[in-house]
Amino acid sequence: MxxxxxxxxxxxxxxxxxxxxxxxxxxxxxxxxGLLDVAYRTVDSPVGSLLLAATDRGLVRVAFAGEGHDAVLQRLAERISPRILRAPARLDAVARELEEYFRGQRTSFDVPLDFRLAKGFRREVLTHLPEIH
Structure with missing residues (x-):
């Protein structure tokens, strides 16, 4: 058999x-x-394993291993949507830009960002960061 x-x-x-x-x-x-609201993947970096999560709007979360990737995914499910899947290809551009940054080949990022989790002062800071040179 x-x-x-x-x-x-x-x-x-x-x-x-x-x-x-x-x-x-x-x-x-x-x-x-239309059942994938949050895509995620992990990447190795000089600062440890990073969890990258994105929505259709853009990169919504970067988490260090010390934050507990499972806990971060749970919070994303609670705050954005439970329709989360590991989908590495959807975050290839983000991973590539991070690799270039850590190799010293990049000083700014071009990927779109999803600010829906950022509130108040943090959101203000994040929206103005691209203006700083």
Whole structure:
């Protein structure tokens, strides 16, 4: 009797490859159906693992590992939408700009930002940061 793992082994495809492809298809289907409100991914950086989260409006959150990525995702689900999926490709531009920044090749960022979580003074500061040179 053939089991799924036997079939995967016979096709010389690793579980991680299958999982990656299934995740990619799920993410695309959710986005196409309008069911993906917050996309996220993690990236390694000189300051540790960073969680990047974005909405259709733009980058909404960057979180350090010390904040607890699961806790940050829970807060995003509560404050924005529970329709959150790991969707690395949707944050490729953000990840690329961060890599360039950490390599010293970038001093400013071009990705759009979603300020909906920023309130009061913090929001004022964030909206005026691009004006500082």
């Amino acid at each position: 053939n089991t799924i793992p036997d079939i995967i082994d016979a096709l010389s495809v690793s579980d991680s490859d299958v999982e990656r492809r299934l995740r990619t298809r799920l993410t695309a289907a959710a986005a196409d159906a």
